[in-house]
Amino acid sequence: MLDPEPKQGTKRKKFPVSALPGYPPDCDHTHTHERRTTFQACRHLGQCTNTCPCVKSRVTCEKSCICSPSCPRRWRGCTCKREGKACTLENKCICAKANRECDVDLCHTCGAVEALDPKNRYNDAFSNNCCQNVALQRDMPKRTLLGRSAVAGFGLFVGEDVKGGVFLGEYKGEVITTEEADRRGKLYDRRGVSFLFNLNSNQVIDATRAGNKFRYVNHSAKKPNCYARVFMANCTHRIGMFARRDLVAGEELFFDYG
Ligand SMILES: [Zn+2]
Ligand SMILES: [Zn+2]
Ligand SMILES: [Zn+2]
Ligand SMILES: [Zn+2]
Ligand SMILES: [Zn+2]
Known part of the structure; x- marks a missing residue:
């Protein structure tokens, strides 16, 4: 896991x-x-x-x-001011520090409401100047492409240049209990491939059957260029994948499973 x-x-x-x-x-x-x-x-x-x-x-x-x-x-919620890129770890947003996305019902001053308004969804100039801590709820993944990996089997590649720290997409799958994950894990270990991902202490995401492209991100302990982070968004835990550094279109994505 x-x-x-x-x-x-x-x-x-x-x-x-x-x-x-x-x-x-x-x-x-x-x-x-x-x-x-x-x-x-x-x-x-x-x-x-x-x-x-x-x-x-x-x-x-x-x-x-x-x-x-x-x-x-x-x-x-937080009381961050809507100024430039609000609600980041750097500007000490309590929501971001507590591994939670901002909440439209609670965070009234940071621009979370406007950032999640469907009419602003495709407007990057707008979303760069308000709350940055709503990526999973906004659900605007970067372009990614599936291809033959340089390492093994399939891999996932970025299809556009992205800046470090930017949200790449959500790691999706079936939400199962840890007991079920232990059972399935034994089978997956025999096959030598597993897409189980701990969500919290009693739930695991299994991307084997009902996953998205992010399950194809390969492991690299030496040169990971993206990372995963679990957030609570609207009372639910979800996993976001983020760029660890600036990425150039065509680079294969790797993260450190360890
Ligand atoms: Zn904030
Ligand atoms: Zn907030
Ligand atoms: Zn916010
Ligand atoms: Zn109570
Ligand atoms: Zn309560």
Whole structure:
């Protein structure tokens, strides 16, 4: 199973466990997808107590929770200003730092609403000057082409020049449980090819049958030129693939499975 993390190319500072600024200290699993399960909203009125699933999982409450609107656990989005490229790790957007995409219902000042407005979807000049943290929801992948790999079998190639850090596309597939992934993994290991990708602590993406082109990105520990990152977008975990550096049209994509 794969669980890659960006190792270079991004100045990614992780929160120390237990510190999610502005939230109760027991929300420390919110941003660590590998330590939390898929989100299940709380279904009780009033305060969140020890029986609340959000408290039990050590995660923040989300907009779909029906606990008190004044619940201090509730994720409140960011307050970034819509200026140039907003909501990046470099400008310390709390959504970006917490591995979450901005939320049109919560992030009102960064331009997330405008960035996701269908009429701005194809306007790069517009989207370069507002919230940058909505790539999976905006779903505007870069041009990629399937071809004979320089390494083995098929590979995926960029079909246009792209800048470092840019969203290339989403790693899609069946969302299955970790138990089912363990079962399938044994079969895939025998065949010597596996497209399993850890999503969180109880779900795995299997791109074997219902995947997209990104499953053809080959492994390179030495020269990875893209990386995968798990985001929570609208209460769901999803995997985005990003350029690790500037890429030239025709380059084969590699990422470090390790
Ligand atoms: Zn609750
Ligand atoms: Zn909740
Ligand atoms: Zn922001
Ligand atoms: Zn935000
Ligand atoms: Zn934003």
